[in-house]
Amino acid sequence: MVFTPALLDNSGRLTRRLLQSWQKIPEDTPVSxxxxxxxxxxxxxxxxxxxxxxxxxxxxxxxxxxxxxxxxxxxxxxxxxxxxxxxxxxxxxxxxxxxxxxxxxxxxxxxxxxxxxxxxxxxxxxxxxxxxxxxxxxxxxxxxxxxxEEVVPEVLEASLMLVAHALMMLDVPFDRVMATLRKTRRERYRMLQGYYHGDTLPTTDSAGNPYRLLHAVTLSDKARGIGRSIAHCALRDVEIRAVKRQDKTLESPDEELVLEPGDTVILYGPLEAVEAAENRLLGG
Structure with a gap:
């Protein structure tokens, strides 16, 4: 802070000196x-x-x-x-x-x-x-x-590195850990996208687009979606990440999968679309 006024007063001269010290290469100069x-x-x-x-x-x-x-x-x-x-x-x-x-x-x-x-x-x-x-x-x-060709999202890479260290500390073989990392990156971090939110929920992301979230919907015996295939439920603007059935998790389920009582459907999408999909599945 002590030097700030002096720097501001001399910023023009400093800039000119720095620019003079930088020699611009003409566009037609061959690359060395x-x-x-x-x-x-x-x-x-x-x-x-x-x-x-x-x-x-x-x-x-x-x-x-x-x-x-x-x-x-x-x-x-x-x-x-x-x-x-x-x-x-x-x-x-x-x-x-x-x-x-x-x-x-x-x-x-x-x-x-x-x-x-x-x-x-x-x-x-x-x-x-x-x-x-x-x-x-x-x-x-x-x-x-x-x-x-490649995009490296810092937040997701940090999560991925934490996953890798945790797996190796649990004695998962190194080659399996590396295969998991490669698969996740190859699929553009799909497995890391979306999470269950707490009390606060942002309405838009940093690009101004509707924020996407994960939401679990458990189907009761009287839910409208029971006995219907995923395709027949006609859910719009959401992705079904998984269907949990008893002790099994069906990742990226086929659209022909028929929903059963007790199924938990994991939805991923913007808040309004997720709410609409939940209403269609439950019959609200």
Missing amino acids: DETRNHVILCGYGRVGQNLMRYLTSFHLKAVAVDRDLVRLQEASAAGEHILFGDASRQEILVNAGIKSARLLVVTFDDPRLAERILHTARGLNPNIRILVRTRDDTHLDALIEAGA
């Missing part, structure tokens, strides 16, 4: 051998810097792109390969060697900017592999559609 078959890190905060350390330890070349001038100066002074700019701009990615890069990683949590980067990167190099980090799975499908 140092930036061929490399990784482009969009964002050089903590995640980007940690990734750079591991890439370096494996002798893999990388170039970072960041818009923070202080971070640029600090990293450049340490001899790290970093460019100043907005990674969604074509000329910045060209300067970073997009046309000959092996992998592009979006290391920050900004799905909208990530989508712009994806569109720009795909236009310059349709074959480049792209990995995107996000906070959760809210924008997962949109990012995949925009061109991301």
Whole structure:
């Protein structure tokens, strides 16, 4: 706080000095051998810097792109390969060697900017592999559609790592644990999506879409859904994740499955759709 007034008073001069120290590469300059078959890190905060350390330890070349001038100066002074700019701009990615890069990683949590980067990167190099980090799975499908090969939602990955450690501490064989992790990722974290909420329930997610939740409905003898197939129940805008019948759990049940008294149906979807589905199953 003591230095804040001085920094604000001299911010213009500091910015000019930093910009003068950064030499922009013209778009038509051939990419050097140092930036061929490399990784482009969009964002050089903590995640980007940690990734750079591991890439370096494996002798893999990388170039970072960041818009923070202080971070640029600090990293450049340490001899790290970093460019100043907005990674969604074509000329910045060209300067970073997009046309000959092996992998592009979006290391920050900004799905909208990530989508712009994806569109720009795909236009310059349709074959480049792209990995995107996000906070959760809210924008997962949109990012995949925009061109991301893999999306890593932090919240779900944290859950997955906890699952893996718990299984290994319970002496589940390592190969089975790894197979479970691969299967979960391959299915785009489907098993980790949705959970039973407590007293508070958000109405929308971070993208403004209706929040999706899990809800269990147990069918009594007089429920309307008894004796009907799942398809015949005509439930809209919800997914039946499972049907629990006595001591069995039927995951992703077939639509021809006929519901029986005592079945517990696990619904997944927006709150209004889940409530409507419950009414159709119970006959309310």
